[in-house]
Amino acid sequence: MMYDTEYFIRFVNIFAKYLAENKEYLTQLDAAIGDGDHGINMDRGAKAALDRLSSINPKTPGEVMRTVGMALLSSVGGAAGPLYGTVFMRMSIAFRNNDKIDDKGLVSALEQALLGIKGLGKAEVGDKTMVDVWEPVVNFLKENIENGRTLPEICADVVALAEERMKATIPLQARKGRASYLGERSIGHQDPGATSSYYFFKSLCEAIGGE
Numbered sequence: 689m690m691y692d693t694e695y696f697i698r699f700v701n702i703f704a705k706y707l708a709e710n711k712e713y714l715t716q717l718d719a720a721i722g723d724g725d726h727g728i729n730m731d732r733g734a735k736a737a738l739d740r741l742s743s744i745n746p747k748t749p750g751e752v753m754r755t756v757g758m759a760l761l762s763s764v765g766g767a768a769g770p771l772y773g774t775v776f777m778r779m780s781i782a783f784r785n786n787d788k789i790d791d792k793g794l795v796s797a798l799e800q801a802l803l804g805i806k807g808l809g810k811a812e813v814g815d816k817t818m819v820d821v822w823e824p825v826v827n828f829l830k831e832n833i834e835n836g837r838t839l840p841e842i843c844a845d846v847v848a849l850a851e852e853r854m855k856a857t858i859p860l861q862a863r864k865g866r867a868s869y870l871g872e873r874s875i876g877h878q879d880p881g882a883t884s885s886y887y888f889f890k891s892l893c894e895a896i897g898g899e
Contacts, residue, residue: 689838689896690788696752697741699895704734706887717880721867723766726880733764733772750783767809767865768881771818774804775888789860791839795829802826809864816862816874821853825889843893854878854886 704827707714709728714727746752753754756778780872783789789797802822811817813824828849832842839846855878862874865881 689840690790691749691794691896692788693746693752695895696749697729697746699739699891700734700741700752700756702894703891704731704738705889706734706891707731707884709733710883710887713885714880717878719882720877721862721874722865722880725766726768726884728766728768729764730772730884731767733760736760736763748783748785748787749789750780750785751853753777753779754780768884770808771805771881772884773807775801778804791833794839795826795833798826799830811864814860815864816857816860816867816879816882817864818879818885819890820857820860820879821850821882821885824853825850839893841895843896847890847893850886850889857882 700757707727711727712730712857714730715724716727718726737756740755740759741752743764744751745753746755753776757773757780761773763769764772778800781795782800783793786793787870801817806812806819807823809817809819811819825846829839829846833839857879858877859875860879861872862879867874867877867879
């Protein structure tokens with residue numbers, strides 16, 4: 689399957705919708721183990737990204753992602769801005785100036801985004817961060833696409849895996865970020881970054897069906 693500019697605009701709109709609808713929920717999760725602003729910050733960044741997209745009429749998928757990345761970097765505070773800004777900027781670079789992106793190109797861009805997240809946050813799977821969702825999902829995508837399956841074929845499994853790995857952060861003790869300061873008190877709380885990452889992959893898959 690090939691993904692054009694309209695697909696990525698649709699993806700960003702769906703992601704923004706989930707962030708708006710779950711702003712309070714994400715903020716409550718963050719209040720338990722962080723600064724209590726993840727939902728507020730992500731919603732503000734998504735709205736800024738939509739404003740910029742509507743004003744420039746991007747011509748390529750890379751331009752869409754770069755526009756969103758710049759909006760997030762300039763408008764989102766805390767750790768979320770640099771991390772999600774890096775996600776979209778890394779994907780933009782991977783897309784180059786191509787008019788359309790195929791499954792392998794999209795997964796390769798997601799892999800570059802993961803490397804950016806890990807490089808910036810110095811986190812690994814098990815540290816109770818967004819990496820706990822991103823790494824298993826990207827590995828699953830990479831393996832299946834290399835074996836000839838398409839993203840539409842595996843999207844239901846992608847969303848299920850993202851949700852499973854999000855919930856798997858609950859019993860973990862945080863080892864990175866603000867939550868790590870709580871030590872054992874971070875156990876029993878779902879990580880907010882892992883949760884917004886679940887919405888990211890859910891949005892990516894829903895955009896394929898135009899839902």
